[in-house]
Amino acid sequence: MAAVGEQRITYDARGLAEPHAEAPRTAKVTDGKATFDAHDLSTRQINLELRRLLYEEGITDVTVQNPGAKHSIGVGILTRCKITFDGSLGYFGCGLIDGPEIQINGRVGWSACENMMSGVVVVEGNAGSLTGAALRGGDLVVKGQVGARSGIDQKGGTIIVMGDAGSMTGFMMQRGRQILCGNVGPGLGDSMYDGTIYVGGKVKSLGIDCVPGEWTDVDTEFVNRKFSIYGLGDPPELQKFVCGKVLYSYDNLEPSERKLVL
């Protein structure tokens, strides 16, 4: 613990000193809504200010201006609230969140919303690669295009992309759904275990064990409902892709269960 009058220094993951590790307390609060300008703040200061407002002040509607494509902003928010980023985020934005409703009026870099548990994230611009990696729940809407390997290792939730998607989209996907309205790069759904991918444009190639699926009324209802919720207009005509379940046979009984059956 720092002595009185002594500046406390904390360290980031690489051991680099961050001398300004206190919440800057620059937010203006009006009618229960908070706004602060992140232009001159470090990543750590932005996140500390966010957390101070959400957890200490109990404010549930926060706007962050000028995030400046800085990395790792808005991570680990585990409460129901509304956050608006007026600008773009860098890598790892809004990862590990559980509950918030986030509006990003800009672009996001690689690995946005990684491991998101629940909530809603709407990105008005493009997103980089690995968008929604290991997504576990909630809805992630990207109104632009996304890079490669979106929804890699996805375990739940829904990813909606209004533009194109890159290679190996849905790689090793395990659960959840993706609605990709544009064209998709090579290796779609490669090595997927389960889940559903809907594609509106052309698919360059399917990955191993990704096969066309049979369209049902449930699919229509699901897609229409999601488009309606987010005001995305009428959905395009979509193809459905699922796991062929040749590569992995995890529908088989576990060894312990097999013993019981036998």
Next chain:
Amino acid sequence: MCGIAGIIYRDGSHDIGRDMTRMLQSMKHRGPDSTGYALYGQPNDGLAVMRYTLADSNTPRDFEFDERLERHQGRVLQRLKAAGADIREHAQETEYAHRVTFAYDGDLKDLTDRIEDIPDAEVLSIGRSLEIIKDLGDADTVCAQYELDDFGGTHAIGHVRMATESDVDISGAHPYWAYPFKDVAVVHNGQLTNYFQWKRRLERSGHRFQSECDSEIIAVYLAEKMAEGADLESAMRDSLEELDGVFTYIAVTDDALGVAKDEMAAKPLVLYESDDVVVLASEEIAIRAVLDREIDTHDPYEGEVLVWQR
């Protein structure tokens, strides 16, 4: 990890040294070991500019170090004159790095080989407008050391290096000059898995390598292709087929800047393009370092080659 960056203005000369420093410094976290620039200034009446080093900043300073540097420096100028170069200007940039301007119409390969035959001498670049500056430390350090803030020009590429497979020294730092072609340079982020195969093949064709770094293959590979008559874009397209591994690289000539991404799109690149300028970098935060406003960027896709003219 490493970080790469490029900028090409379409509306004349700008402070590209300052711009590139800001971009590279903002990506210091991607590689603190060394920083390098390939800057394209205004051609100077057809004169060639050569940047070369005679030691590294971490070369042991033995008792004969200073005397050796002076002796080798003298031999460089001697050999330039002997090869027919008409030396117009010579500047010692640091204790061990030099910049020399000269008129020369002969064979660049022959000239380079003569210089590099001198112990510890390494030609970083020769060009009409290209100047490669690289050294250990971050961008602010290298910029201050070589006074790059006022370097004016139309386009530039840069690199911050996290050394993984070769030494922390100037030879291992990017950019790489496409020896022996004037005004061609490359920066790279990734790994090439058929490095040794291509190195042996290119060495048999008479090319030399300054380092043990796999990235140097790309520069020499492009040089080989261009020697066979390919333009920059087609040479870069060929590289997607013939170079294995994961990579994003930026290649640059006296009037063009191009980027290539491998088929897996495993290495990042963010791109901003307007009528006046094209800026690209491993992270958007580097683009924001020179364009401090909301901009519309995107990631090029797998297997893409994009080339812009200045």
